[in-house]
Amino acid sequence: MKLTVLGARGSMAVSEKGRARFGGATSCYMVQAGDDCVFLDAGSGLLSAPVHFPKPPLILLSHLHLDHVLGLGMYARLLLEGEKTVICIPAENDETARAQLNGLFSPPYWPVALEDYRGDVEIRCAVTPMQAGSIRIESISGNHPSGCRVYKLSCGEKSLVYATDYEHDEASFDRLTEFAAGTDLLLYDGQYDEEEYLRSKGFGHSTPNMGIELMERCKAKHLLLVHHSPFALDAQLLLRQGLIDRSNVSFAQEGEVLSL
Numbered sequence: 404m405k406l407t408v409l410g411a412r413g414s415m416a417v418s419e420k421g422r423a424r425f426g427g428a429t430s431c432y433m434v435q436a437g438d439d440c441v442f443l444d445a446g447s448g449l450l451s452a453p454v455h456f457p458k459p460p461l462i463l464l465s466h467l468h469l470d471h472v473l474g475l476g477m478y479a480r481l482l483l484e485g486e487k488t489v490i491c492i493p494a495e496n497d498e499t500a501r502a503q504l505n506g507l508f509s510p511p512y513w514p515v516a517l518e519d520y521r522g523d524v525e526i527r528c529a530v531t532p533m534q535a536g537s538i539r540i541e542s543i544s545g546n547h548p549s550g551c552r553v554y555k556l557s558c559g560e561k562s563l564v565y566a567t568d569y570e571h572d573e574a575s576f577d578r579l580t581e582f583a584a585g586t587d588l589l590l591y592d593g594q595y596d597e598e599e600y601l602r603s604k605g606f607g608h609s610t611p612n613m614g615i616e617l618m619e620r621c622k623a624k625h626l627l628l629v630h631h632s633p634f635a636l637d638a639q640l641l642l643r644q645g646l647i648d649r650s651n652v653s654f655a656q657e658g659e660v661l662s663l
């Protein structure tokens with residue numbers, strides 16, 4: 404499998420100076436295995452994604468907070484006649500999934516529903532375990548205001564776990580440790596530094612140190628910290644990275660490609 408970081412910023416897209424290295428686009432990760440493609444979330448990073456694929460891609464949403472869905476409205480693939488794209492949402496059923504996404508992408512918030520774009524757009528609820536070609540998808544619930552799914556994508560012997568918008572808590576931590584056991588790549592919400600976290604408890608995000616604790620407990624091979632604060636400058640993220648000083652822990656950079 405190959406993972407491309409299309410957007411690693413959390414909460415709000417940013418374009419101010421001093422953030423170009425880690426990037427300003429919000430959550431979107433492209434996972435490819437041969438001809439199969441799964442997008443994890445559809446933040447503004449989705450705008451940099453390719454539009455043509457050998458097989459229809461699956462867009463898998465962790466939850467519907469705006470920073471994880473806003474890229475959908477301007478993703479050019481959805482305008483290509485006859486091209487199929489499936490969008491899967493954590494919801495009780497397909498009807499609820501469609502109502503939730505169409506509720507956001509419809510007047511007065513957006514001019515046209517995604518299902519009315521020229522492309523063949525299908526909105527479904529995410530039922531796991533499921534298969535996207537050769538990619539197996541499993542999920543558990545995380546800990547985040549109004550909920551968020553943690554996904555595991557596996558292909559052959561390799562796996563990655565996507566734990567964005569997750570706040571460390573004892574109740575879900577054991578479940579997450581077991582779910583992520585031995586994974587090759589752990590994407591984890593490292594939005595806050597320790598001081599910011601004290602001010603932001605209950606907002607649904609964690610710190611790099613919490614990610615390292617999980618990594619050590621579940622014996623993940625690499626920790627990729629994601630969902631960077633919109634306020635964090637490149638210099639601050641580089642400083643945090645330097646203090647951690649481990650070759651298998653890094654902050655995700657927009658445009659970066661990791662092979663498993």
Ligand SMILES: [Zn+2]
Pocket residue numbers: 413414430468470471568630
């Ligand atoms: Zn978010």
Ligand SMILES: [Zn+2]
Pocket residue numbers: 466468547551568607
């Ligand atoms: Zn969120």
